[in-house]
Amino acid sequence: xxxxxxxxxxxxxxxxxxxxxxxxxxxxxxxxxxxxxxxxxxxxxxxxxxxxxxxxxxxxxxxxxxxxxxxxxxxxxxxxxxxxxxxxxxxxxxxxxxxxxxxxxxxxxx
Amino acid sequence: xxxxxxxxxxxxxxxxxxxxxxxxxxxxxxxxxxxxxxxxxxxxxxxxxxxxxxxxxxxxxxxxxxxxxxxxxxxxxxxxxxxxxxxxxxxxxxxxxxxxxxxxxxxxxxxxxxxxxxxxxxxxxxxxxxxxxxxxxxxxxxxxxxxxxxxxxxxxxxx
Numbered sequence: 703x704x705x706x707x708x709x710x711x712x713x714x715x716x717x718x719x720x721x722x723x724x725x726x727x728x729x730x731x732x733x734x735x736x737x738x739x740x741x742x743x744x745x746x747x748x749x750x751x752x753x754x755x756x757x758x759x760x761x762x763x764x765x766x767x768x769x770x771x772x773x774x775x776x777x778x779x780x781x782x783x784x785x786x787x788x789x790x791x792x793x794x795x796x797x798x799x800x801x802x803x804x805x806x807x808x809x810x811x812x
Numbered sequence: 813x814x815x816x817x818x819x820x821x822x823x824x825x826x827x828x829x830x831x832x833x834x835x836x837x838x839x840x841x842x843x844x845x846x847x848x849x850x851x852x853x854x855x856x857x858x859x860x861x862x863x864x865x866x867x868x869x870x871x872x873x874x875x876x877x878x879x880x881x882x883x884x885x886x887x888x889x890x891x892x893x894x895x896x897x898x899x900x901x902x903x904x905x906x907x908x909x910x911x912x913x914x915x916x917x918x919x920x921x922x923x924x925x926x927x928x929x930x931x932x933x934x935x936x937x938x939x940x941x942x943x944x945x946x947x948x949x950x951x952x953x954x955x956x957x958x959x960x961x962x963x964x965x966x967x968x969x970x971x
Contacts, residue, residue: 724850724886754875756882757947761940768938785875792950793943794932 705733712743713812715805719751722759730759734766741773746808750781755789767799776800780808839908845900846885848893848918853885856903860914863907869970876951877912877968883944884916884964892918892962910971915963922961 703720714737722730737745747763749755763779770777778800782790790796802808844859846852857878864874885901893899905914931942949955954967 723882724853754878756879756886757941757943758886760943764938765940768940785872789879789947792947794937798937 703729705730707733709742713809714742714745715748715809716745717748717751721754722752722762723754723756724758727758727762731762731765738769741775743775744812745770745775745777746780746805746812747777748780748805749786752782752786755786760789760793760795764795776812778802778808778812780805839906841904841906844903846903847897848889848895848899848901849897850889852889852901853882856885857882860905864912867907867909873968873970880948880952880966881914883948884966887944888916888918891923892920894920910969912968912970915965917963920962924961925957
């Protein structure tokens, strides 16, 4: 799993590549801990290159959202596959997160 | 007239194997025993995926089975055996062209699956754990626990 982050004018776009699972979730959390420590106002997480997410991955994303909300930050998820979206639907996390089809849509109006 | 409350469901004792769709004679049983460490999760799912691949199972179903296997092995290691490396997780699985069956057993005290809080409720949705059993129940066709609650059996149609 790798994350490439591009920050500009208070918006961080994080493009995740690979699997978000019990082994990789701690590294993902560390990446976002830095952005959250800086109180980054807006974060878009592009999941279009994510091939697998387990319950640890879902939990990590929930943790990032909670931490962002604690200082009024906004976060959107983008580009997830139909398969991964189905996991959000099963767990009702699709109601908790703002999920957009593409990174461009996620950035627009954030 | 008020609604009649549903009867509490009793977990099935999966010791009685024929209670399930018994694997066909072609289904080969594969057994693994892994220590209670996180890297064991990937080891078990890799073996399962190899077997599914050799049977030509499609990627979508393989992903569901991988996820449920990893969630169940993780629960066995973390919650069942409390990550005690002296304790093991036993896995038996069968694959044939039409069905996949797996049993995962830990050496812990067991748990009551019907007492796991609903992770989709308003009070739980922001919790950072507790979604594994829900995913398993939704993605597999049949899921049961033994009476003690230290063994899960899952089944999924592959055809």
